[in-house]
Amino acid sequence: MAAPAGDAFYIPPKVLPAGDPGDILWSRKVPAAGKLKDANFTVYQVLYLSTDTHDQPVAVSGTIVFPPAGSRADMPLLGFATGTHGLGDDCAPSKSLAAGADDWADILELAASHGWAVAATDYEGLGTPGPHTYAVGRAEGHAVLDAARAALRLREGGLSRNAKVGFWGYSQGGGAASWAGELAPGYAPDLNTVGIAAGGVPADLLKVSAGVDGATWAAVEFMAALGFDAAYSELKLDSFVLPAARASLDQLRTACVKQAVLSFAGKHARDVFTTDPLKSTTWQKRLAENSLGSTPPKVPIFLYHGEKDDVVAFGQAESLERTYCAGGADVTWMPIAGANHDAASYLEAEPVAFLADRFAGNPLASTC
Structure with missing residues (x-):
């Protein structure tokens, strides 16, 4: 073709x-x-x-x-x-x-x-x-x-x-x-x-996310959240997002890495989510499935x-x-x-x- x-x-x-x-x-x-x-x-x-x-x-x-x-x-x-x-x-x-x-x-x-x-x-x-x-x-x-x-x-x-x-x-x-x-x-x-x-x-994605939360490269934590939500429909990321953070998270969906890092530098999960989805058992199950070593x-x-x-x-x-x-x-x-x-x-x-x-x-x- x-x-x-x-x-x-x-x-x-x-x-x-x-x-x-x-x-x-x-x-x-x-x-x-x-x-x-x-x-x-x-x-x-x-x-x-x-x-x-x-x-x-x-x-x-x-x-x-x-x-x-x-x-x-x-x-x-x-x-x-x-x-x-x-x-x-x-x-x-x-x-x-x-x-x-x-x-x-x-x-x-x-x-x-x-x-x-x-x-x-x-x-x-x-x-x-x-x-x-x-x-x-x-x-x-x-x-x-x-x-x-x-x-x-x-x-x-x-x-x-x-x-x-x-x-x-x-x-x-x-x-x-x-x-x-x-x-x-x-x-x-x-x-x-x-x-x-x-x-x-x-x-180990949980440990990686914990390490960047609130740091310069915090963007990768939120990018990973969007990536997992894209792969697994039951995770329902939107249900965790604070109304005030919705626009910036939507912008992240189309951003390249340099823009993403600048936009989310220093942000914590608490700045974006009502509760941290990574503490949910549903999220932890999918993260564990995608952690290396097994x-x-x-x-x-x-x-x-x-x-x-x-x-x-x-x-x-x-x-x-x-x-x-x-x-x-x-x-x-x-x-x-x-x-x-x-x-x-x-x-x-x-x-x-x-x-x-x-x-x-x-x-x-x-x-x-």
Whole structure:
């Protein structure tokens, strides 16, 4: 099916065609921009089938990048999960990557410069119709895994269906990459997954929310509330919202991350809600379902986190490492002394080396 032009690209058919997760509805080659143009990479946008939290089909958009050299038949694939962009459709990573203005473009450029193809999802509802299910781990994990499947199925791509696949992400993306690792054996056993690198991971959402309440990055607490409300109709977030806060929360639904952080900096749950929904048993059940650790990855995972993280609490990430180790996972754990959330996001050499070793089949020295 031919890809529609412009933003119509992101609008799937009203009735999704039958197909499997990862099947491509349509794709288009787009001009490489910014760092991707400078390196002469080839870039495609794709609209592909994925699965929501209720195991129902949903269309998700994303970006696939190929380096200019190397045999694609032997090329590994990196599924990259971007960090927080916001909740509005205009915030979709594929749009800012196409404009040469995405904050995570350097990671895609770095990965492709190592001879890897890269698949970067927009996540459910970011760019495509419907609200973005922000912070809902199962939805994000599905989107990441199915972006990798789409890259392998892209006719123009030429990748082997048995290509080695690794996942990498930071912050929201660190959670999504970790979820991809937990879900892959059951949801995507067809992928030849060999390793995961995940930084700044929001593993326990209750603890992460408690840590940012009233802080500079308080916006992510309210974005997560909107994301969960989008995924689970029984949560009824609107019933908790103070009348005076309704307009600002509605604006958050279409805001990109920088605007969101500025608008909600310093706000507490009590400033927005009549009672904190996160203290509701209904909300806590859904949050628990989307907290990491219950199914340790079957492939090696590199976890890194700033010890002074001011957005995603360090302690809950350290607990995830211990849980994974206790569950038999091969974990390489790297706490970064003195680093806050922003500083740790710039760690690149170690995740790249870890993934390169996994693609090469080199031995692993677990820190468990």
